[in-house]
Amino acid sequence: xxxxxxxxxxxxxxxxxxxxxxxxxxxxxxxxxxxxxxxxxxxxxxxxxxxxxxxxxxxxxxxxxxxxxxxxxxxxxxxxxxxxxxxxxxxxxxxxxxxxxxxxxxxxxxxxxxxxxxxxxxxxxxxxxxxxxxxxxxxxxxxxxxxxxxxxxxxxxxxxxxxxxxxxxxxxxxxxxxxxxxxxxxxxxxxxxxxxxxxxxxxxxxxxxxxxxxxxxxxxxxxxxxxxxxxxxxxxxxxxxxxxxxxxxxxxxxxxxxxxxxxxxxxxxxxxxxxxxxxxxxxxxxxxxxxxxxxxxxxxxxxxxxxxxxxxxxxxxxxxxxxxxxxxxxxxxxxxxxxxxxxxxxxxxxxxxxxxxxxxxxxxxxxxxxxxxxxxxxxxxxxxxxx
Numbered sequence: 001x002x003x004x005x006x007x008x009x010x011x012x013x014x015x016x017x018x019x020x021x022x023x024x025x026x027x028x029x030x031x032x033x034x035x036x037x038x039x040x041x042x043x044x045x046x047x048x049x050x051x052x053x054x055x056x057x058x059x060x061x062x063x064x065x066x067x068x069x070x071x072x073x074x075x076x077x078x079x080x081x082x083x084x085x086x087x088x089x090x091x092x093x094x095x096x097x098x099x100x101x102x103x104x105x106x107x108x109x110x111x112x113x114x115x116x117x118x119x120x121x122x123x124x125x126x127x128x129x130x131x132x133x134x135x136x137x138x139x140x141x142x143x144x145x146x147x148x149x150x151x152x153x154x155x156x157x158x159x160x161x162x163x164x165x166x167x168x169x170x171x172x173x174x175x176x177x178x179x180x181x182x183x184x185x186x187x188x189x190x191x192x193x194x195x196x197x198x199x200x201x202x203x204x205x206x207x208x209x210x211x212x213x214x215x216x217x218x219x220x221x222x223x224x225x226x227x228x229x230x231x232x233x234x235x236x237x238x239x240x241x242x243x244x245x246x247x248x249x250x251x252x253x254x255x256x257x258x259x260x261x262x263x264x265x266x267x268x269x270x271x272x273x274x275x276x277x278x279x280x281x282x283x284x285x286x287x288x289x290x291x292x293x294x295x296x297x298x299x300x301x302x303x304x305x306x307x308x309x310x311x312x313x314x315x316x317x318x319x320x321x322x323x324x325x326x327x328x329x330x331x332x333x334x335x336x337x338x339x340x341x342x343x344x345x346x347x348x349x350x351x352x353x354x355x356x357x358x359x360x361x362x363x364x365x366x367x368x369x370x371x372x373x374x375x376x377x378x379x380x381x382x383x384x385x386x387x
Contacts, residue, residue: 065136
């Protein structure tokens with residue numbers, strides 16, 4: 001079992017640890033002919049990187065990506081894309097007290113129990129630093145979908161922080177407003193209240209949980225498979241992989257437990273193209289594990305960050321001592337604001353993987369690249385090189 005790999009055809013394999021030399025991802029299955037640059041990837045990495053506001057960790061990582069393979073003359077070649085993001089501001093010394101005294105509610109003890117060892121600096125492989133790799137891969141998936149014949153759009157925003165919940169917003173409002181404030185909430189008035197709440201918890205040396213609402217538009221019908229490889233199963237795998245995620249739901253989610261069958265069932269009608277379509281979308285664009293062609297939507301919940309400066313209790317398995325500890329360092333007081341690009345990235349990777357598997361996109365190359373594909377042309381042939 002490989003816990004460092006995600007996807008079937010569009011597959012990302014990641015490496016790196018929080019305080020190691022670098023983070024990295026190898027993306028396999030990206031079709032040839034997709035126009036791509038480091039700047040395309042950097043835009044999304046900048047949305048995730050630390051230090052972008054006062055309610056995020058102050059760790060000073062530029063998160064600059066280097067594409068090391070799979071690209072030629074600004075287009076993907078169809079071979080694996082290798083990308084590296086160096087760690088520039090690791091400070092491992094603050095984690096030495098926890099080598100044999102696990103921080104409460106972290107992966108310190110479970111990693112040690114499983115492997116007999118672990119990289120303890122910054123949480124090592126269990127750190128949310130790992131998600132920088134996913135965002136880089138998601139940026140590639142976004143470019144592939146943009147180059148295809150399908151108009152797939154994906155957006156997310158922070159829908160709740162603590163007991164402050166945003167009213168329902170439209171997809172267009174998410175596109176327009178979610179990047180206008182530090183908490184990435186598409187409802188401006190609620191965003192102000194959320195920012196004040198985050199400040200309160202940060203000042204108190206505490207943290208708070210929250211949630212992200214997401215929506216996928218333009219996903220074709222017929223994607224997914226029964227049972228274990230259905231769209232909900234794969235989406236759940238993607239979302240639960242994100243550190244600190246406690247809950248994933250799609251459609252009306254947990255409201256289904258109090259909904260009568262007569263309210264939940266949706267009749268069928270013909271759409272403008274004469275195809276059957278459900279009346280309503282309480283099912284969130286998925287029925288029987290397979291997409292209906294309607295928007296896929298849902299919500300992901302984060303527990304509060306557990307790296308807080310308040311006194312906590314632990315045990316030292318080397319000395320047998322029980323003791324109080326204080327987790328010092330640079331940590332977010334709330335996670336969803338920086339997790340929005342992570343959610344979007346994993347949605348892009350999942351949707352693209354299903355579209356490649358379903359034959360909706362040519363897995364070998366994008367056919368609508370600019371200009372005619374000339375099998376006799378080679379950019380380094382003597383007649384094509386400007387001396």
